[in-house]
Amino acid sequence: MNVRDSEHIIAELKGKENYSLTDDSSNADLILINTCSVREKPVSKLFSEIGVFNKKKKNGAKIGVCGCTASHLGKEIFKRAPEVNFVLGARNVSKISEAIKKDKFLSVDIDFDESSYAFGEFRNSKYKAFVNISIGCDKKCTYCIVPHTRGDEISIPADLIIREATKAAKNGAKEIFLLGQNVNNYGRRFSDLNHKKMDFSDLLEMISEIDGVERIRFTSPHPLHMDDKFLEIFALNPKICKSMHMPLQSGSTRLLEQMKRGYSKEWFLNRALKLREMVPDASISTDIIVGFPGESDEDFEDTMDVVNKVKFEQIFSFKYSPRPLTKAAEFVNQIESSVASSRLQALQNRQEEILDEISKKHLNKIYKVYFEEKRSNGMLAGRSDNNALVQTEGKDEWLGQILDVKITNPRRLALYGETIF
């Protein structure tokens, strides 16, 4: 979502204010730092980054801090770093033109409604188009700062989403990547009370009918809202890529309750295994937090049990990081950092074994790969429908094409193969 926010900011500045991008910060008129605050580490990096840019910047150049840390620290950023000219919260991106024209500007209102704002066009990739479908998040997971930085959830009007996806497809993007904190809760609340009633499955069907759209991906769906209708559309619609992100967080029902995730270990396993049965070739990725307050050895074993049963193709694993404004930061039973670290290590070691097992299964398979990038090793890289990273020798004109690749050397992090015609 931050990447897309940055694209929106660049689109506004290029389209309306005559700015262009530079790689050289000492030559820039404006330096923007778009921030994350989900975990503590990026927040602590912010002030050292500001210091570095302040030394490098040319006379009169401005510095702006955007994103979630801007939302949660607000005017404190001015106190700690007076050289910053403006602070623009994650939900205030559309005010960028106003911000750059003032000496000091602060806008971090998490109730500001940008859901119907039509941003200008800028995309980092011509092949893949990120499209936001909602802003904010209505869940109140006890560890998570996002609802406090991005506010309540509002779905973006369907016609705006369709218009954006259609334009991207016309410009050559075969893949539309839908973004939201809770995508499969789409339709929960629109600003326009007369908006047609619809849900995420309806939206997926509408997007799949757009000319030129060949692939649809999305993140993040919430396991709680993975009902049968959603799984069926996922399985049956050929344009929906067969890779699902299912953020588990913990395998322990007791901890899931403490986290206020709204589902149990059994529900998660039921959904994941049903998905494996319905679409055997689908890949499933997940997010896991270790060391949540009160996590016992048994709770962690429950997490490992889910990992062993589902055998995720990819795990994003994090050590719990207490965040300001969240309930869990106040819990008295915080876990020792060394215990969390050793659990994280055990989880990652097990996942490496699982990946070694999984990667062997790809040998000699033929995948449709959408070539998007030329790597520094000279190889072309792209993703299979089920999101495996595939690399082959190839020609530059294959970029932007979906071609069949036979896997000859499956490795843990990438599959190597040969294009077949």
Ligand code: SAH
């Ligand atoms: N809306 C998404 C998550 C967005 S945040 C969802 O519900 O899945 C991305 C990931 O960061 C989360 O899935 C979680 O695993 C991790 N995360 C969030 N808060 C965290 C915290 N306080 N400590 C460690 N990891 C955290």
Ligand code: SF4
């Ligand atoms: Fe955070 Fe939970 Fe919302 Fe995801 S669903 S953004 S983890 S509060």
